[in-house]
Amino acid sequence: MLEIKNLHVQLEEEDKKILKGVNLSLDPGKVHAIMGPNGSGKSTLSYVLSGKKGYEVTSGSAHLEGNDLLVMDPEERAAAGLFLAFQYPVEIPGVGNMTFLRSAVNSQRKLRGEPEMTAGDFLKAVRDKAKHLKIDSDMLKRPVNVGFSGGEKKRNEILQMAMLEPKMCILDETDSGLDVDAMKLVAEGVNALRDKKRTFLVITHYQRLLDHIKPDIVHIMAAGRIIKSGGPELALEVENNGYAKLLEESS
Amino acid sequence: MASSLRGDTADRLRLNENLLATSGQWFKNARLAAAERVESQGLPQRRDEYWGYTQPDAFLQKKIDFDVDLNSPLELFSKELSEVINYKNGILQEKKLPAIPGCSVESLSDAATLDNHWAGTVFGKLEAVGQIPVQRSLAALNTATASQGLLILVTGKVKKPIRINAVCEGTSDTIIHHIIKVERGANVTLIETGQYGARANVVLEVEVEGDGTFNHIRMQNGHEHNALTHIFGRIGTNSTFKSFTLTSGGRLTRNECILDLVGDSSRVSVAGACIGDEKFHHDDTVFVTHNAANCESRQVFKKVLRDGSVGVFQGKILVKAGAQKTDGYQISQSLLLDDNSQFLAKPELEIYADDVVCSHGSTSGAIDEEALFYLRSRGVPKAKAIDLLTLSFIAEAIQEVESPELADALLAHVTAVLEVR
Ligand SMILES: Nc1ncnc2c1ncn2[C@@H]1O[C@H](COP(=O)(O)OP(=O)(O)OP(=O)(O)O)[C@@H](O)[C@H]1O
Numbered sequence: 205m206l207e208i209k210n211l212h213v214q215l216e217e218e219d220k221k222i223l224k225g226v227n228l229s230l231d232p233g234k235v236h237a238i239m240g241p242n243g244s245g246k247s248t249l250s251y252v253l254s255g256k257k258g259y260e261v262t263s264g265s266a267h268l269e270g271n272d273l274l275v276m277d278p279e280e281r282a283a284a285g286l287f288l289a290f291q292y293p294v295e296i297p298g299v300g301n302m303t304f305l306r307s308a309v310n311s312q313r314k315l316r317g318e319p320e321m322t323a324g325d326f327l328k329a330v331r332d333k334a335k336h337l338k339i340d341s342d343m344l345k346r347p348v349n350v351g352f353s354g355g356e357k358k359r360n361e362i363l364q365m366a367m368l369e370p371k372m373c374i375l376d377e378t379d380s381g382l383d384v385d386a387m388k389l390v391a392e393g394v395n396a397l398r399d400k401k402r403t404f405l406v407i408t409h410y411q412r413l414l415d416h417i418k419p420d421i422v423h424i425m426a427a428g429r430i431i432k433s434g435g436p437e438l439a440l441e442v443e444n445n446g447y448a449k450l451l452e453e454s455s
Numbered sequence: 456m457a458s459s460l461r462g463d464t465a466d467r468l469r470l471n472e473n474l475l476a477t478s479g480q481w482f483k484n485a486r487l488a489a490a491e492r493v494e495s496q497g498l499p500q501r502r503d504e505y506w507g508y509t510q511p512d513a514f515l516q517k518k519i520d521f522d523v524d525l526n527s528p529l530e531l532f533s534k535e536l537s538e539v540i541n542y543k544n545g546i547l548q549e550k551k552l553p554a555i556p557g558c559s560v561e562s563l564s565d566a567a568t569l570d571n572h573w574a575g576t577v578f579g580k581l582e583a584v585g586q587i588p589v590q591r592s593l594a595a596l597n598t599a600t601a602s603q604g605l606l607i608l609v610t611g612k613v614k615k616p617i618r619i620n621a622v623c624e625g626t627s628d629t630i631i632h633h634i635i636k637v638e639r640g641a642n643v644t645l646i647e648t649g650q651y652g653a654r655a656n657v658v659l660e661v662e663v664e665g666d667g668t669f670n671h672i673r674m675q676n677g678h679e680h681n682a683l684t685h686i687f688g689r690i691g692t693n694s695t696f697k698s699f700t701l702t703s704g705g706r707l708t709r710n711e712c713i714l715d716l717v718g719d720s721s722r723v724s725v726a727g728a729c730i731g732d733e734k735f736h737h738d739d740t741v742f743v744t745h746n747a748a749n750c751e752s753r754q755v756f757k758k759v760l761r762d763g764s765v766g767v768f769q770g771k772i773l774v775k776a777g778a779q780k781t782d783g784y785q786i787s788q789s790l791l792l793d794d795n796s797q798f799l800a801k802p803e804l805e806i807y808a809d810d811v812v813c814s815h816g817s818t819s820g821a822i823d824e825e826a827l828f829y830l831r832s833r834g835v836p837k838a839k840a841i842d843l844l845t846l847s848f849i850a851e852a853i854q855e856v857e858s859p860e861l862a863d864a865l866l867a868h869v870t871a872v873l874e875v876r
């Protein structure tokens with residue numbers, strides 16, 4: 205699904221190297237988790253994959269189902285099936301959540317050459333998915349993320365993911381700021397989307413999310429590299445012992 | 456400002472002499488007084504303080520050289536929602552004006568022949584007050600020469616908005632003067648759509664007596680016109696005055712709004728948004744005078760500029776001695792979609808009372824990259840994402856509009872404008 209090879213990234217504005225040779229191979233139907241100390245480059249990886257400005261790829265590659273992601277515009281990457289649930293979702297005053305969602309869904313369909321979703325079908329789908337995430341109609345009507353609590357913003361990200369039905373979902377600390385119940389809702393939302401063709405990359409600091417979203421593979425990122433990969437037990441090790449030992453081993 | 460009158464103005468004033476012959480006393484008095492103001496003040500010059508950013512020439516030159524055909528392709532407010540009164544090339548088209556419960560509507564040309572009229576206490580009177588401290592001779596010229604306009608006396612709560620819909624074609628050069636008097640406890644919404652003339656000089660004088668409400672929505676969406684408008688408002692005790700203008704077309708527009716808060720505990724809002732390209736030049740010049748205590752005034756302006764267009768904002772809050780507990784707010788912002796466009800802002804506060812809160816701010820900015828990336832990462836193409844963020848920018852000004860239905864209609868209009876441009 206997603207092949208990242210020897211990815212080197214630095215900031216465009218200053219000479220600061222952030223990713224120093226990331227290699228990842230994600231197969232369809234799998235859930236991968238990335239853990240790692242603050243500032244190790246996890247969010248940067250997700251931004252570079254989804255096409256944010258300000259980063260320069262100095263070497264390496266990233267392909268989604270064989271298509272070179274790095275040459276595409278962000279909207280083309282989205283239409284190709286990539287989705288990023290933001291660590292910090294952006295507020296957009298004056299633009300209704302529904303208007304935004306509908307425009308996103310139909311823009312992607314258009315880019316893929318598919319027919320647009322009718323207003324009726326769209327409404328039905330949103331209502332249904334929102335209900336499962338306990339997002340009420342008031343939140344749907346409000347401007348995008350404006351006045352949403354931290355947890356509501358994260359649930360709204362999952363709603364967008366559910367509506368857009370991407371193939372490759374990257375979740376950047378979607379669990380941060382969530383209370384226990386909200387975390388369950390989000391995990392259920394993710395689990396409902398799990399299937400043989402869809403791949404997840406879950407960035408998190410805590411085992412507790414992984415209790416609900418069981419990963420197939422766990423990667424540890426440090427200083428811009430994946431320093432270790434393993435099964436779910438790797439997350440438990442981090443939970444119990446922190447990163448010190450892992451960092452030592454790798455250096 | 457004293458300059459000799461140019462040929463065009465002298466012609467207009469001479470024309471006025473003919474008009475005077477058929478005018479009733481109240482109207483004659485108002486016109487003569489206004490003509491005197493024009494003669495003593497002269498016409499605006501480029502060097503005048505409040506004409507520093509917008510050159511007055513286009514409103515003064517004798518010849519106008521546009522050829523416009525204006526039937527706005529975008530219908531904003533459905534006919535059922537309002538009482539519509541039509542103008543074409545600056546001339547009232549209705550043989551019979553609608554009977555609207557809660558108010559009376561007359562045409563200026565009919566009322567002009569009477570010797571006495573209620574409008575005599577308003578017509579040219581608020582405009583005259585508004586000449587101090589800043590001269591607005593082109594408004595006085597309007598009073599001296601206008602023969603078209605509506606006189607609306609609001610005596611009760613008018614349910615449906617009254618909408619003046621203007622279309623024009625060819626090279627019409629029009630002068631319009633409307634009077635609205637909202638009597639004690641009365642309530643009305645006035646909507647203006649379309650455009651009165653290829654070049655138009657429009658004056659609106661609005662008197663709001665105590666406990667009254669005046670809401671005003673104006674749409675300026677002509678293609679190639681020069682529009683100069685003035686609103687003069689006098690607001691009594693415990694009243695509300697709100698005016699919102701959306702400009703989405705035209706070449707040169709200057710909207711002046713001069714409000715005088717003369718009664719305690721009132722609220723006024725003057726707001727607007729504009730979207731323009733290339734030769735578009737849009738000027739909002741606002742002067743709010745707090746002459747009474749415990750009043751709130753807001754000025755909220757948003758300008759979206761692209762491809763070399765120019766936005767101007769000159770806004771003043773004057774708080775007179777004794778106008779304690781004044782709450783004055785002013786914000787003007789531009790969204791510059793490229794490096795060629797410019798926003799020129801001159802915010803001013805002048806305060807002679809000690810117990811007041813006044814704030815003002817002015818910003819110029821580009822599209823927010825974080826938000827743009829967020830939208831694009833969801834599959835929204837760049838151009839569409841910029842439109843959504845433009846809408847988001849303008850929406851904040853539209854929030855000043857009292858009625859949710861009208862605010863929605865304005866948002867829908869902005870969406871449509873962004874889609875076709
Ligand atoms: N636009 C930027 N400008 C300056 N520094 C940046 C920028 N983007 C990332 N960095 C730096 O790159 C490093 C990696 O940041 P990144 O956000 O990817 O870390 P992270 O692993 O997601 O951390 P966290 O766990 O705290 O979310 C940090 O040192 C950060 O300060």
Ligand SMILES: [Mg+2]
Pocket residue numbers: 246247248291376377
């Ligand atoms: Mg991060």
